[in-house]
Amino acid sequence: MPRIEVDANRCKACYLCVSACPKKCLGKSKTISKKGYFPAVMERPEDCIGCTMCYMMCPDVAISVIKE
Amino acid sequence: MTIIAKKPQSLTDIPMHYCPGCGHGIVHRLMAETFDELNIAGRVIGVAPVGCAVFADDYFACDMVQGAHGRGPAIATGIKRSKPQAIVFSYQGDGDLASIGMAEIVHAAVRSENITIIFINNAIYGMTGGQMAPTTLVGQVATTAPKGRDPKLQGWPINMCEMLSQITGAKYLERVAVDTAQHVMAAKKAIKKAFENQVKGVGFSMVEVISQCPTNWHASVEQALEFVRTQMMPQYPLGVFKDEGAK
Amino acid sequence: MTEKTLRKGNEALAEGAIRAGARFFAGYPITPQNEVPEYMSAYMADAGGAFVQAESEVAAINMVYGAAATGTRSMTSSSSPGISLKQEGITYLASADLPCLIVNVMRGGPGLGSIGGAQGDYFQATRGGGNGDYRVIVLAPNSVEELGNFPKLGFELAEKYRMPCMILADGILGQMMESMAFHFDPIDPRALGKLDWAVDIEKNGRPKRKVFSYKGDNLIADVTERAKRYGLIEKTETRWEERDCEDCDVLLVAYGLSSRACLEAIQKAKEEGLKVGLFRPITLWPFPAQRLAKLATRAKAVLAVEQSLGQMVQDVKLAINGQTPVYLNAYPAGGQPDGNSILTAVKSCLNGGKEGLFDLQEHAEGFAYECKRDLSLGVQGDCKGGK
Numbered sequence: 001m002p003r004i005e006v007d008a009n010r011c012k013a014c015y016l017c018v019s020a021c022p023k024k025c026l027g028k029s030k031t032i033s034k035k036g037y038f039p040a041v042m043e044r045p046e047d048c049i050g051c052t053m054c055y056m057m058c059p060d061v062a063i064s065v066i067k068e
Numbered sequence: 069m070t071i072i073a074k075k076p077q078s079l080t081d082i083p084m085h086y087c088p089g090c091g092h093g094i095v096h097r098l099m100a101e102t103f104d105e106l107n108i109a110g111r112v113i114g115v116a117p118v119g120c121a122v123f124a125d126d127y128f129a130c131d132m133v134q135g136a137h138g139r140g141p142a143i144a145t146g147i148k149r150s151k152p153q154a155i156v157f158s159y160q161g162d163g164d165l166a167s168i169g170m171a172e173i174v175h176a177a178v179r180s181e182n183i184t185i186i187f188i189n190n191a192i193y194g195m196t197g198g199q200m201a202p203t204t205l206v207g208q209v210a211t212t213a214p215k216g217r218d219p220k221l222q223g224w225p226i227n228m229c230e231m232l233s234q235i236t237g238a239k240y241l242e243r244v245a246v247d248t249a250q251h252v253m254a255a256k257k258a259i260k261k262a263f264e265n266q267v268k269g270v271g272f273s274m275v276e277v278i279s280q281c282p283t284n285w286h287a288s289v290e291q292a293l294e295f296v297r298t299q300m301m302p303q304y305p306l307g308v309f310k311d312e313g314a315k
Numbered sequence: 316m317t318e319k320t321l322r323k324g325n326e327a328l329a330e331g332a333i334r335a336g337a338r339f340f341a342g343y344p345i346t347p348q349n350e351v352p353e354y355m356s357a358y359m360a361d362a363g364g365a366f367v368q369a370e371s372e373v374a375a376i377n378m379v380y381g382a383a384a385t386g387t388r389s390m391t392s393s394s395s396p397g398i399s400l401k402q403e404g405i406t407y408l409a410s411a412d413l414p415c416l417i418v419n420v421m422r423g424g425p426g427l428g429s430i431g432g433a434q435g436d437y438f439q440a441t442r443g444g445g446n447g448d449y450r451v452i453v454l455a456p457n458s459v460e461e462l463g464n465f466p467k468l469g470f471e472l473a474e475k476y477r478m479p480c481m482i483l484a485d486g487i488l489g490q491m492m493e494s495m496a497f498h499f500d501p502i503d504p505r506a507l508g509k510l511d512w513a514v515d516i517e518k519n520g521r522p523k524r525k526v527f528s529y530k531g532d533n534l535i536a537d538v539t540e541r542a543k544r545y546g547l548i549e550k551t552e553t554r555w556e557e558r559d560c561e562d563c564d565v566l567l568v569a570y571g572l573s574s575r576a577c578l579e580a581i582q583k584a585k586e587e588g589l590k591v592g593l594f595r596p597i598t599l600w601p602f603p604a605q606r607l608a609k610l611a612t613r614a615k616a617v618l619a620v621e622q623s624l625g626q627m628v629q630d631v632k633l634a635i636n637g638q639t640p641v642y643l644n645a646y647p648a649g650g651q652p653d654g655n656s657i658l659t660a661v662k663s664c665l666n667g668g669k670e671g672l673f674d675l676q677e678h679a680e681g682f683a684y685e686c687k688r689d690l691s692l693g694v695q696g697d698c699k700g701g702k
């Protein structure tokens with residue numbers, strides 16, 4: 001099953017990934033990061049299809065996509 | 069466990085300083101992926117500009133040179149002519165490339181220097197705080213065009229791909245955008261081609277990337293993407309303007 | 316190696332540079348230095364190097380910036396107005412600690428000026444020229460032979476201290492022909508060791524290298540650290556030539572072509588029983604101040620001879636610091652000194668006369684000047700947004 005990892009220390013909360021996700025799996029974190037942002041988080045991991053659209057749009061290279 | 073996508077090796081671990089939603093980071097990543105995929109990382113020498121990407125020399129893992137505003141193509145020429153085996157790129161913004169560095173970019177194309185130019189066009193001066201760029205759209209507000217760009221006073225935006233396509237020495241010119249995943253994939257293809265051309269010795273290759281600048285457009289990220297689609301693309305149509313790579 | 320040949324100054328310089336291992340040259344046409352890029356275009360490729368005729372002086376110096384960053388012995392040449400354009404690149408080269416050779420075959424100025432030889436760019440050369448706090452090593456040849464041999468010295472100093480080095484010649488020196496010899500065997504730069512800071516393609520696992528100008532928060536540390544090299548250069552790299560300096564009443568100070576006319580003046584003075592010596596700075600920065608100060612204590616007067624309104628004379632005064640009176644014999648904007656006119660000035664130094672001595676304020680004595688706006692000529696009018 002595919003999953004993603006968001007590096008909260010790189011994420012600047014532009015949410016380009018959130019709107020890019022075709023399955024709308026991603027959302028905004030409720031906790032503030034060290035950088036002072038509410039980073040993107042995976043909200044519905046079960047729906048992730050590993051399409052890498054989020055990775056593709058992330059300007060901060062904060063997302064890794066992994067297939068188990 | 070297989071990693072399908074992660075930060076390419078040709079980028080360092082230093083977090084980028086660009087504003088949230090800025091297109092620079094996407095383009096940096098596409099370039100770094102290209103270096104990894106073409107197996108040229110060890111040969112790449114980059115030229116960082118003056119402008120928002122002045123710190124690009126921190127982000128690329130290759131050897132980097134940072135020089136004066138607009139002079140990237142001249143600096144890249146000096147590097148390439150001294151180290152013909154190097155894969156040399158000059159990374160430039162619109163003020164840098166289309167205003168102060170107009171002579172340098174045109175003549176690098178005239179000489180068909182075998183280098184790769186990555187041109188970020190966001191229609192504004194970013195680092196200095198939102199002044200009018202040569203590519204600023206008609207009516208677009210900038211800090212030095214407070215009533216919007218007025219062609220009567222400031223002329224019309226300049227289309228670099230179209231202009232350079234008139235030059236025999238320019239061998240590959242393509243305009244891409246990074247507003248959607250589909251466009252990012254197309255941008256990757258173009259960037260990869262521009263570097264492949266250099267490996268093959270094709271000559272002057274440039275990719276113009278229409279990029280978003282939410283900060284200086286005073287827009288949310290969503291609004292900025294909308295601006296790219298509805299305002300920028302009509303003025304700057306995407307596509308290939310020249311491709312003589314195969315000839 | 317030391318075989319004498321008859322060569323034109325600019326060509327001796329170009330050949331000397333190739334022999335000294337220059338393998339990248341970028342330039343733009345400007346008189347009176349055109350023989351340098353012309354020579355390079357003919358011979359650089361054969362030597363295994365690259366010649367680029369740039370679109371402008373600005374582009375040329377930035378090409379040198381790029382080539383120098385790879386550790387290649389790189390150079391450009393130009394003449395006064397072109398050197399003004401290169402100042403952007405020169406300050407960047409200085410800030411990025413890049414060695415290179417810049418040749419200024421000076422012509423009359425300011426502005427477009429003339430194409431004749433002059434020495435009006437002393438300030439520009441020795442005071443940095445571009446923005447910020449930096450120095451450039453400046454070598455001043457006074458013969459075709461020195462023009463041919465200084466590129467080697469220039470590259471060596473530039474690389475040793477990681478900074479630009481300038482050869483400050485002038486139009487006459489560049490254009491004249493003299494018998495000359497190269498005093499070194501041609502250098503094959505391929506056999507030179509690599510520089511440990513240059514960007515390169517054979518990285519072999521070493522950490523990435525950056526050549527950069529932007530120092531941001533580290534600027535103070537960067538500039539003060541670099542200043543240590545400047546201090547060391549002032550202490551160890553001054554070069555000069557002395558002629559009859561130990562026992563003279565009037566000590567002439569002149570560099571470049573002016574110093575040749577001074578030799579004629581010394582000869583004429585000798586015939587008239589006057590004791591005149593010549594101190595010729597070869598490095599203009601670092602200026603050989605210490606030695607000049609020592610010699611000046613033994614003279615009755617010091618006379619700076621230069622083809623400008625008085626630029627080097629400021630360094631002479633700083634060096635001598637009031638111990639001995641300093642006078643100026645000036646030939647601005649392409650004027651040429653000769654033995655007789657210098658001798659006239661020498662005599663004025665000794666007898667309290669004024670002939671041949673130049674002082675800006677005395678020069679303006681009795682002179683009044685006013686440029687005023689005059690309504691009787693009409694009014695300037697509104698510019699209405701310029702269009």
